[in-house]
Amino acid sequence: MPCLNEAETVATCVRKTIGFFAEHGIDGEVVIADNGSTDGSQQLARDAGARVVPISERGYGNALMGGIRAARGKYVAMGDADDSYDFTTLLPFLEELRNGADLVMGNRFKGGIAPGAMPALHRYLGNPALSFVGRLFFRSKIGDFHCGLRAFRKDSIMRLGLQTGGMEFASEMVVKSTLAKYDIREVPTTLSPDGRSRAPHLNTWRDGWRHLRFLMLYSPRWLFLIPGLLLMALGLVSGIALSFGPVRVGEVAFDVDTLIGAAAAMIIGFQSVVFALLTKVYAMQEGFLPSDTRVQKIFGFWSMERGLIFGGLLALAGFGGLIASLLHWRINNFGELDPRESLRLVVPSATALVMSLQAVFACLFVSILGIRRRQHPPLVTDAAEEAAQVVDEAADKVAAERAEERAER
Numbered sequence: 493m494p495c496l497n498e499a500e501t502v503a504t505c506v507r508k509t510i511g512f513f514a515e516h517g518i519d520g521e522v523v524i525a526d527n528g529s530t531d532g533s534q535q536l537a538r539d540a541g542a543r544v545v546p547i548s549e550r551g552y553g554n555a556l557m558g559g560i561r562a563a564r565g566k567y568v569a570m571g572d573a574d575d576s577y578d579f580t581t582l583l584p585f586l587e588e589l590r591n592g593a594d595l596v597m598g599n600r601f602k603g604g605i606a607p608g609a610m611p612a613l614h615r616y617l618g619n620p621a622l623s624f625v626g627r628l629f630f631r632s633k634i635g636d637f638h639c640g641l642r643a644f645r646k647d648s649i650m651r652l653g654l655q656t657g658g659m660e661f662a663s664e665m666v667v668k669s670t671l672a673k674y675d676i677r678e679v680p681t682t683l684s685p686d687g688r689s690r691a692p693h694l695n696t697w698r699d700g701w702r703h704l705r706f707l708m709l710y711s712p713r714w715l716f717l718i719p720g721l722l723l724m725a726l727g728l729v730s731g732i733a734l735s736f737g738p739v740r741v742g743e744v745a746f747d748v749d750t751l752i753g754a755a756a757a758m759i760i761g762f763q764s765v766v767f768a769l770l771t772k773v774y775a776m777q778e779g780f781l782p783s784d785t786r787v788q789k790i791f792g793f794w795s796m797e798r799g800l801i802f803g804g805l806l807a808l809a810g811f812g813g814l815i816a817s818l819l820h821w822r823i824n825n826f827g828e829l830d831p832r833e834s835l836r837l838v839v840p841s842a843t844a845l846v847m848s849l850q851a852v853f854a855c856l857f858v859s860i861l862g863i864r865r866r867q868h869p870p871l872v873t874d875a876a877e878e879a880a881q882v883v884d885e886a887a888d889k890v891a892a893e894r895a896e897e898r899a900e901r
Contacts, residue, residue: 496526577641607685626667630710724758
């Protein structure tokens with residue numbers, strides 16, 4: 493249980509859990525991950541039978557991760573120390589773990605939310621919306637991404653290398669477990685009004701944004717790739733249509749101004765797609781995201797040389813268009829031109845040139861990401877050098893003594 497000034501409720505939570513252990517014959521412990529309480533929560537928890545582990549780094553995720561590391565059991569259940577969850581109802585979680593699950597999530601929307609236990613904004617907008625985004629982005633089946641009561645195999649969670657220190661830790665655990673293809677299950681759980689007289693630590697907008705930001709950053713496909721492809725498609729279709737002349741839709745006429753907008757959409761969309769691929773490659777190499785065979789096939793085929801050829805062809809097309817525009821200017825004796833005609837040559841040509849450079853730079857950067865650092869053999873440590881020196885000195889001393897003995901004889 494993470495704890496920061498929970499003197500009103502922490503002892504109750506500890507006693508309930510210890511009673512649950514005794515009732516079901518479970519060899520367990522209660523670990524209080526204290527995050528700097530100043531109200532005496534630590535001693536109250538010890539008196540109730542818990543083991544208190546001080547966690548110096550502030551934050552919900554930091555406290556939980558510190559407590560998970562300190563836990564001695566094969567299975568770990570986590571829940572808030574504010575008495576909003578009933579720790580005497582952990583048996584369904586434990587049974588699912590014993591049946592092979594890696595992570596067992598509580599679902600408050602299936603188990604029941606008591607009146608006053610959750611603000612209406614969280615209940616009807618925040619939690620459902622963020623859970624929907626999580627299911628959409630990561631193809632997860634979890635209905636309540638942010639339930640604070642959950643249980644898991646300690647070794648499975650430790651393998652994930654969880655990093656976030658704030659409230660988004662709850663999302664990170666589910667997302668990384670999903671990407672790792674863990675066996676994740678849900679059980680209904682109830683949420684009651686907490687027993688504190690003070691306001692909760694949760695900040696609605698700040699922590700909600702941190703959850704959403706985390707979900708987006710861990711899904712380059714939805715953050716970069718899909719928006720980029722949509723922009724590219726819109727820009728390409730509009731640009732081709734407008735390159736041959738104005739387009740009318742009813743009484744509305746689209747002309748070269750819209751063509752410039754279409755070119756901008758093409759460039760931004762292409763850059764977004766490139767960012768998606770670069771982000772995916774980097775995240776895979778650093779272990780933030782699991783390997784993706786589709787991405788590996790793309791980069792296995794799309795070598796730096798092929799990318800440079802593609803960029804070169806785009807550049808040739810762009811230069812060809814610029815030469816055509818110069819010839820058009822020459823025909824008009826290098827005088828004033830009608831923008832409605834000249835921009836239909838210049839804008840697509842400039843767009844091709846910009847995209848060619850983006851493609852070349854992206855290929856070069858991917859090649860840099862693919863460089864493997866040479867694994868040097870471990871250097872001899874100072875201690876090892878000193879030991880070797882002592883051995884050499886002893887050997888020299890023995891040799892000198894033997895030489896003296898021979899000389900005396």
